[in-house]
Amino acid sequence: MTETLPAPWQRAATGANLLASDGALGVTIFEEMTTLAMQTGAINLGQGFPDEDGPAEIKAAAQAAIAEGSNQYAPGKGIPQLRKAVSAHQRRFYGLEPDPDTEIIVTTGATEAIAASLLAFVGPGDEVLTFEPFYDSYGAIIGLSGATHVTAPLLAPDFLPDAAALEAAFTDRTKVVLLNNPHNPTGAVFPREVLQRVVDLARKHDAIIITDEVYEHLTFGVSHIPVATLPGAADRTVTISSAGKTFSFTGWKVGWLSGPEHLVAAVRTVKQFLTYSSGTPFQSAIATGLALPDEFYKGISATLRKKRDILSEGLRAAGLEVFTPDGTYFVNVDTSPLGIRDSVDLARRLPALVGVAAIPVPVFCHPEGAERTRSLLRFAFCKRDEVLEEAATRLATLRDRL
Ligand code: PMP
Ligand code: GLN
Numbered sequence: 001m002t003e004t005l006p007a008p009w010q011r012a013a014t015g016a017n018l019l020a021s022d023g024a025l026g027v028t029i030f031e032e033m034t035t036l037a038m039q040t041g042a043i044n045l046g047q048g049f050p051d052e053d054g055p056a057e058i059k060a061a062a063q064a065a066i067a068e069g070s071n072q073y074a075p076g077k078g079i080p081q082l083r084k085a086v087s088a089h090q091r092r093f094y095g096l097e098p099d100p101d102t103e104i105i106v107t108t109g110a111t112e113a114i115a116a117s118l119l120a121f122v123g124p125g126d127e128v129l130t131f132e133p134f135y136d137s138y139g140a141i142i143g144l145s146g147a148t149h150v151t152a153p154l155l156a157p158d159f160l161p162d163a164a165a166l167e168a169a170f171t172d173r174t175k176v177v178l179l180n181n182p183h184n185p186t187g188a189v190f191p192r193e194v195l196q197r198v199v200d201l202a203r204k205h206d207a208i209i210i211t212d213e214v215y216e217h218l219t220f221g222v223s224h225i226p227v228a229t230l231p232g233a234a235d236r237t238v239t240i241s242s243a244g245k246t247f248s249f250t251g252w253k254v255g256w257l258s259g260p261e262h263l264v265a266a267v268r269t270v271k272q273f274l275t276y277s278s279g280t281p282f283q284s285a286i287a288t289g290l291a292l293p294d295e296f297y298k299g300i301s302a303t304l305r306k307k308r309d310i311l312s313e314g315l316r317a318a319g320l321e322v323f324t325p326d327g328t329y330f331v332n333v334d335t336s337p338l339g340i341r342d343s344v345d346l347a348r349r350l351p352a353l354v355g356v357a358a359i360p361v362p363v364f365c366h367p368e369g370a371e372r373t374r375s376l377l378r379f380a381f382c383k384r385d386e387v388l389e390e391a392a393t394r395l396a397t398l399r400d401r402l
Helices: 008-015 029-040 056-067 080-094 109-121 136-145 163-169 192-204 243-247 261-274 280-290 294-317 343-354 367-372 385-395
Strands: 104-107 127-132 148-155 174-180 208-212 237-242 255-258 321-323 330-334 376-380
Touching: 008 136, 029 343, 056 280, 080 104, 080 255, 080 280, 104 109, 104 261, 109 136, 109 174, 109 208, 109 237, 109 255, 109 261, 127 136, 136 148, 136 174, 148 163, 148 367, 163 192, 174 192, 192 208, 237 243, 237 261, 243 280, 255 261, 294 321, 294 330, 294 385, 343 376
Parallel strands: 127 148, 127 174, 174 208, 208 237
Antiparallel strands: 104 255, 237 255, 321 330, 330 376
């Protein structure tokens, strides 16, 4: 007799550890906190989206594309101009040369690339290995697929995996190892030896590597190393990225993936029945963005680094323990120095208490991991400097208001 699984939507909700209040199961914690911030007038440092748009020339390119009539279905795998631009970007920054015709597809954000990749490769009986905490959509899609989600913990203060625990998490059922580097929510940027260890273990267990590198350009003084560049990785690695973070257009939902032809063809087979194709004029605008000079890329990381430092300083002054991130939009704090043990409870109170919203780290975990991260809270710093300064001023009152 086969065991009956819960309904797919329930597996998605459980997999993503939806903690929405009032039983509102369709609502992620990100949306819950955004709504709460709007209701209370709090500064929203929860959901990770910038409060300023990206480059004007990219916006103008989208407007021109619409005006010129780029408004019907794009080819399922993406417009050639964007696939060529992704290939040129991979060559310029990493020396990789994916073929724009067979080794790259455009997706509706990284979210669709993650979903299509997992649904292409895993099902009941398979294991997918991720670090924990993990980005919420990983757990949801692994749940939908019917595969089993296995995790290896990342612990404060450096959020690097323990070598023995990582090795022990691989089994002969590990079908996919799903990496995220730079890492949301911890802000860790994994060094070469950690990534190479994952590649070597994936080879040993014949697992596919899916690597979500949406924050590839948002690192602060450390280099981002794409997994696909490491010895032994290229023939088993699908690399995912997105325009949302690099260009500050999170609402456009343009993403892409690259990898060896046999893996990309499999993902494309699934992707074409999820959305078929993705917004045509936005694709052409992002092709313009990817060709921006190196100064643009250096600029976004320098700008964001300053923002990280403004908010980190404010959080430290508020009496919290700050884990300075090497990349991403996010900084994590431990709330225990203020005597707070439950960051989920605090996150729900924080907007009314001091007028700032944040995301509790346990929502990025399964129950055991949630216990380990119970006092951690994630703040987004992709906001205007004056907004971060105001948030710091408000957070300084936390100790007295608890
Ligand atoms: N992966 C990670 C790690 C993310 O943080 C996000 C969202 N910010 C995504 C994927 C989704 O990206 P997109 O908006 O391009 O779908
Ligand atoms: N990636 C964003 C974050 O981590 C949120 C995206 C979403 O709302 N799903 O905050």
